[in-house]
Amino acid sequence: MVDQxxxxxxxxxxxxxxxxxxxxxxxxxxxxxxxxxxxxxLPRPSQTRxxxxxxxxxxxxxxxxAVNIAAALALHGLRVLVVDLDPQGNASTALGxxxxxxxxxxxxxLLLGEVTLREAIQQSPSNERLFCVPATLxxxxxxxxxxxxxxxxxxxxxxxxxxxxxxxxxxxxxxxxPPSLGxxxxxxxxxxxxxxxPIQCEYYALEGVGQLLRNIELVQAHLNPGLHVSTIxxxxxxxxxxxxxxxxxxxxxxxxxKVLGAIIPRSVKVSEAPGYAMTIIEYDPGSRxxxxxxxxxxxxxxxxxxPETARA
Numbered sequence: 574m575v576d577q578x579x580x581x582x583x584x585x586x587x588x589x590x591x592x593x594x595x596x597x598x599x600x601x602x603x604x605x606x607x608x609x610x611x612x613x614x615l616p617r618p619s620q621t622r623x624x625x626x627x628x629x630x631x632x633x634x635x636x637x638x639a640v641n642i643a644a645a646l647a648l649h650g651l652r653v654l655v656v657d658l659d660p661q662g663n664a665s666t667a668l669g670x671x672x673x674x675x676x677x678x679x680x681x682x683l684l685l686g687e688v689t690l691r692e693a694i695q696q697s698p699s700n701e702r703l704f705c706v707p708a709t710l711x712x713x714x715x716x717x718x719x720x721x722x723x724x725x726x727x728x729x730x731x732x733x734x735x736x737x738x739x740x741x742x743x744x745x746x747x748x749x750x751p752p753s754l755g756x757x758x759x760x761x762x763x764x765x766x767x768x769x770x771p772i773q774c775e776y777y778a779l780e781g782v783g784q785l786l787r788n789i790e791l792v793q794a795h796l797n798p799g800l801h802v803s804t805i806x807x808x809x810x811x812x813x814x815x816x817x818x819x820x821x822x823x824x825x826x827x828x829x830x831k832v833l834g835a836i837i838p839r840s841v842k843v844s845e846a847p848g849y850a851m852t853i854i855e856y857d858p859g860s861r862x863x864x865x866x867x868x869x870x871x872x873x874x875x876x877x878x879x880p881e882t883a884r885a
Contacts, residue, residue: 625765631752634808644852645870647703657708665707672707730764767803774817835868
């Protein structure tokens with residue numbers, strides 16, 4: 574038996590070229606994604622699409638889905654604003670916004686009418702087309718303060734100035750809701766035209782979704798007739814289990830073509846990214862998680878109301 578050269582990888586020694594290895598394949602995908610124009614351009618919607626990302630059940634990948642689809646759309650050449658309506662501020666962190674800085678203009682002041690949208694918007698350092706209205710811990714008490722205000726359910730809708738959105742040339746607005754069905758979530762639903770619901774491919778996946786749908790119906794009936802559930806995203810998919818396939822099948826049977834074909838896999842990389850104040854698109858662009866969110870963003874954008882897909 575001939576000894577293998579320790580300086581040559583086992584794969585190469587056995588005749589497998591470097592670019593056939595999983596790491597090399599991921600590196601090649603990352604290179605294609607990060608090359609200017611490599612992700613490809615997507616059609617712009619005829620008007621700004623405002624989407625609420627909601628699910629009162631915690632741990633379903635709600636914030637992860639909001640920021641990564643937003644980042645993926647920005648990579649595809651669209652201009653995207655994320656409104657962080659969760660007091661934990663995780664969306665702000667993932668987008669690289671220092672929401673703990675003193676005197677920061679946040680969504681809390683925006684809701685109370687103390688600052689304008691123009692003053693609250695910050696550009697994400699990861700992409701010049703990606704913007705965020707950050708959340709601070711002050712938002713935790715906002716629901717109590719909003720109760721006594723006039724038109725309390727309309728505060729966010731009134732604050733999302735069409736003039737400012739046009740000034741920043743925003744194509745998509747994603748409102749990341751807290752894991753509850755309180756006044757902040759109601760504000761998000763009144764401000765939006767569409768609801769995006771992430772549902773994890775796990776046991777009890779549909780638990781609580783029924784109540785969310787009933788709340789959406791109430792908002793439709795009394796506050797925002799144009800609101801509708803447009804998109805369902807399956808998250809945390811583990812292909813090693815039959816349960817994941819069963820849940821995905823059940824969700825598709827219940828929601829039909831509202832469910833995106835792209836499924837987000839359970840991924841350590843996706844979970845790690847926020848710890849580095851990054852989206853998975855920036856943290857590991859060649860990973861399965863990043864590619865899945867890029868596919869989901871592309872699918873969502875191509876479902877955009879046409880024929881008027883281009884804007885000046």
